[in-house]
Amino acid sequence: MQSDAGERFELHRWLYRTMFTIRTVEERLARSFMAGLIHGACHTYVGEEAVAAGVCASLSEDDAVFSTHRGHGHALAKGVSPVALIAELYGRETGVSHGRGGSMHLFAPEIGLMGTSGIVGPCILQAAGAGYSAKLLGNGSVGVAFFGDGAVGNGAFHEGLNLAAIYDLPALFVCENNLYATEVPFSHASRNPEVAPRAENYGIPGVTVDGNDVLAVHEAASRAIRRARDGGGPTLIEARTYRTRPHAEGMGLTGVYRTEEEVAAWREKDPIKMFRSRILSDETMTESDLDRMESDIKSEVDEAEQEAAAAPWPDRGTAARHAYREAP
Amino acid sequence: MTEKTFTEAAREALTDAMDADPTIFVVGEGAGERGGNFETTLGLYEKHGPVRLCDTPICERGFIGMCTGAAMTGTRPVVDFMFTDFILDGLGELINQTSKMQYMSNGRLKMPMVLRGCIGIGHSAATHHSGSYYPLFAHIPGFRVALPSNPADAKGLFATALQSDDPVFFMEHRQLLSLKGPVPDGEHRVPFGQAAVVREGTDATIVALTVMVHHALQVAEELSGEGVSLEVIDPRTVAPLDMETILESVRKTGRLLIVDETFMPCGIGAEISAHVTEHGFDELDAPIMRLNGAHVPTPYSPALEQAIVPDRAALARAVRGLLAE
Numbered sequence A: 001m002q003s004d005a006g007e008r009f010e011l012h013r014w015l016y017r018t019m020f021t022i023r024t025v026e027e028r029l030a031r032s033f034m035a036g037l038i039h040g041a042c043h044t045y046v047g048e049e050a051v052a053a054g055v056c057a058s059l060s061e062d063d064a065v066f067s068t069h070r071g072h073g074h075a076l077a078k079g080v081s082p083v084a085l086i087a088e089l090y091g092r093e094t095g096v097s098h099g100r101g102g103s104m105h106l107f108a109p110e111i112g113l114m115g116t117s118g119i120v121g122p123c124i125l126q127a128a129g130a131g132y133s134a135k136l137l138g139n140g141s142v143g144v145a146f147f148g149d150g151a152v153g154n155g156a157f158h159e160g161l162n163l164a165a166i167y168d169l170p171a172l173f174v175c176e177n178n179l180y181a182t183e184v185p186f187s188h189a190s191r192n193p194e195v196a197p198r199a200e201n202y203g204i205p206g207v208t209v210d211g212n213d214v215l216a217v218h219e220a221a222s223r224a225i226r227r228a229r230d231g232g233g234p235t236l237i238e239a240r241t242y243r244t245r246p247h248a249e250g251m252g253l254t255g256v257y258r259t260e261e262e263v264a265a266w267r268e269k270d271p272i273k274m275f276r277s278r279i280l281s282d283e284t285m286t287e288s289d290l291d292r293m294e295s296d297i298k299s300e301v302d303e304a305e306q307e308a309a310a311a312p313w314p315d316r317g318t319a320a321r322h323a324y325r326e327a328p
Numbered sequence B: 001m002t003e004k005t006f007t008e009a010a011r012e013a014l015t016d017a018m019d020a021d022p023t024i025f026v027v028g029e030g031a032g033e034r035g036g037n038f039e040t041t042l043g044l045y046e047k048h049g050p051v052r053l054c055d056t057p058i059c060e061r062g063f064i065g066m067c068t069g070a071a072m073t074g075t076r077p078v079v080d081f082m083f084t085d086f087i088l089d090g091l092g093e094l095i096n097q098t099s100k101m102q103y104m105s106n107g108r109l110k111m112p113m114v115l116r117g118c119i120g121i122g123h124s125a126a127t128h129h130s131g132s133y134y135p136l137f138a139h140i141p142g143f144r145v146a147l148p149s150n151p152a153d154a155k156g157l158f159a160t161a162l163q164s165d166d167p168v169f170f171m172e173h174r175q176l177l178s179l180k181g182p183v184p185d186g187e188h189r190v191p192f193g194q195a196a197v198v199r200e201g202t203d204a205t206i207v208a209l210t211v212m213v214h215h216a217l218q219v220a221e222e223l224s225g226e227g228v229s230l231e232v233i234d235p236r237t238v239a240p241l242d243m244e245t246i247l248e249s250v251r252k253t254g255r256l257l258i259v260d261e262t263f264m265p266c267g268i269g270a271e272i273s274a275h276v277t278e279h280g281f282d283e284l285d286a287p288i289m290r291l292n293g294a295h296v297p298t299p300y301s302p303a304l305e306q307a308i309v310p311d312r313a314a315l316a317r318a319v320r321g322l323l324a325e
Ligand SMILES: Cc1ncc(C[n+]2csc(CCOP(=O)(O)OP(=O)(O)O)c2C)c(N)n1
Pocket: A069, A070, A118, A119, A120, A121, A147, A148, A149, A150, A151, A178, A180, A181, A182, A247, B029, B058, B060, B086, B089
């Protein structure tokens, strides 16, 4: 009982810390984008934090995550530090990809972040590949793909799920269904409004969860990950969620594609707000614990931003390095 | 003539062609109601509706294949990719199917299909939003490849593409989209395989592609102050490639530099260089030179991005080197 409560406290603390860190970094990046400190595109994860946090809570550094163009949250939840992320978007040498990648090419393979991606789709196939390695090596690790509803209409979705299914690969496919791909409603891209039941076509389990409820995401993901590690094969999770910022910074929050009212309604279901009340009703932490944690995170992110802004630019002489393997 | 941006000029060609030819339809992510990610189809949805301005899911292979089938059966699809990088998901369809249908059918099928998208390095777009890849497409029999460098050519080449019965890549450098210039009113077509001599000169020939045409013109202007007379040629299409205009220029200048943002190995510069060596060797007073972007995926950081693309200083240095030979 004692240790159960302890575990629950640890879990809640980690989840809250991770979600609040993602939110704080994203809001910081949105301001930096306005200030011209970010050079390329910047897709934030505000509103969807519960998905990355809920899934990554059950992963270790040996599990391989393959992400999308909206990947800052996945990177942070997988263990990338705010400073390494911000410095990357600032184009600095100390960035997680040493300035080569920017927002859509975040790589930290040493902790199992196998890349965010500027191309929609390939993460699904690559997670199946990580599952294949894990099966061959027998090392108990899992390949995880995060992708949007936009990827569901891509051939990679069909091919990746089928491959993982027929080989019983330890893989987890997490569809972050935020209802829109750029500004195209999912209903325009698919006659079938559901994603999870498609798993049945491949003979694997499919689970729909409230993607703004971090504990629900965590429960579904931890079960699927355990199943994968035990040789039970892949699972498809559909997390229903919403982004409460524009598709990319600089674009419209609403427009022909969605209304102010819809955004406001989803803001009411803010995953961090929801989890905060859950923590308080479960009494795993107090109001003042949470306030202290939030203010610590805010100062950490402020410091990270200052450090990133002061970091050196990459040396232009190195621009052509790493296209090929270098002799050690 | 009316002053227009590159994008407006290309859109004018599309607008006119869609009015004249009811078999033309456009597909792409956001090509419908949104008017295109880069405003390529702005206003057309209101006029022609969702069947002719078709929004797609994110399935490039799927809609390339679909459009290939459509082009074989009496319609004229225009595939709008936003970024050329996204075409790559459909390479199997394009190279095994689209490019070969006319040949496989012994000329009984046509393949009237236009594939358009942004190319080029800039804006810290990083390596999934900055590829050009036109040498790859120019290598394949059956494809036409147009590379407009200014608004007038954007209109004229796009108009020609929209009447071509071969599949045409129409590739728009992102740094040129908002460039303004005079555009002929009414019908304006630029034939494929006809290079433009954009500046006449006598000391050396620079062949430049897309955005590099502008660098070349500026360098030519700068160096004219030192008494150097440079001829600048814009091939405008690389498949077909107008070698005659280039050879004619080399006969006059005796020196040739090819500047291209894309990779050097197996590139357009290699093709031009081989051709001039084969057919104009005796005209050359110096070895042919090439100036290309670095052979590396595009880095994000401005500090690295600038280092891999030929700039005006590098071009001026190359010209001086060529003249000193
Ligand atoms: C192959 C490919 N085609 C098109 C794009 C352009 N694009 C970038 S993000 C995006 C929408 C993605 O929507 P979704 O997968 O639902 O993710 P969300 O942005 O909603 O998180 C599109 C079409 C791309 N990156 N890759």
